Amino acid sequence: MPAIADPVSRLLGIRASGPLPLMSAVENGLPLAALDRVVRSVAPSDSKFAFRIVARATLARRRKASADATVRGGSRLSAEEGTRLARLAGVWTAALDVWGSEEAARRFMFEPHALLHGRRPVDVVLENELGRPVVEGILGRLKYGSAV
Template sequence: MHALTTVADVLGIPARKQETASPFALMTRIEEGLSIDALDRVSALLAPGDSRFRFDIVPRATLARRKAGGVLSADEGTRVARLARVWSLALDVWETPEAARGFLFRPHAMLEDARPVDVVIRSEIGAELVLGILGRLKYGTAA
């Protein structure tokens, strides 16, 4: 449950809201549409000096259309939540935001020299690969 709370925190969902009381409630919240603020929050945490990073997550034209309604689609929200989940574990493993960013934005041999952040954005399978590497780092096995 701690990991769930951490992901909700990264997404900017207040802890007191009933929506984060269970994994299914958080899934429903994401499927119904995360706010654009969640995208901005995750972008600022992962790439604070890069105003264009958010367009790697949601293309510029799509984001412009989403601003009218203020919410992301289920697929876009899932992508943002995936990044929040990976960020939470990277921060836990590396202990500082700078070190976590260093890992996420540097090519990794176990990902065929792709940057972990790009692999996470690309697909859920990519996120699982990155989470696996972070888990091995956290628990002291080869990564």
């Protein structure tokens, strides 16, 4: 999976070459800027999309802490939030690879899919870790010409 780590790290705006450094970055707390970058890429017209990754009140508190230079550590995502964000970033970069454009990738991510029993890929991915390989499997079949 090293091939996926580099585009994911670039999307997150962090320096990590490979899955283990990416895991460490997530465990140590991704910066809020990583959240902003992914949200701008995946759902630029949805002002509430970030709240699917971080609760509204928590995000507001972290943004306030980030603006206050005397507060340390409040401007990073928790490991759980970072994992959710990295999971989304991984599937998003795979969708971009398959579809070739943000518009087409967005259409795939946000439209119900028959192989997901009418659920949207973005919802399946964000729900829990088990959804990621299911959506990546669909993307893999699309990329390599299998039936989907």
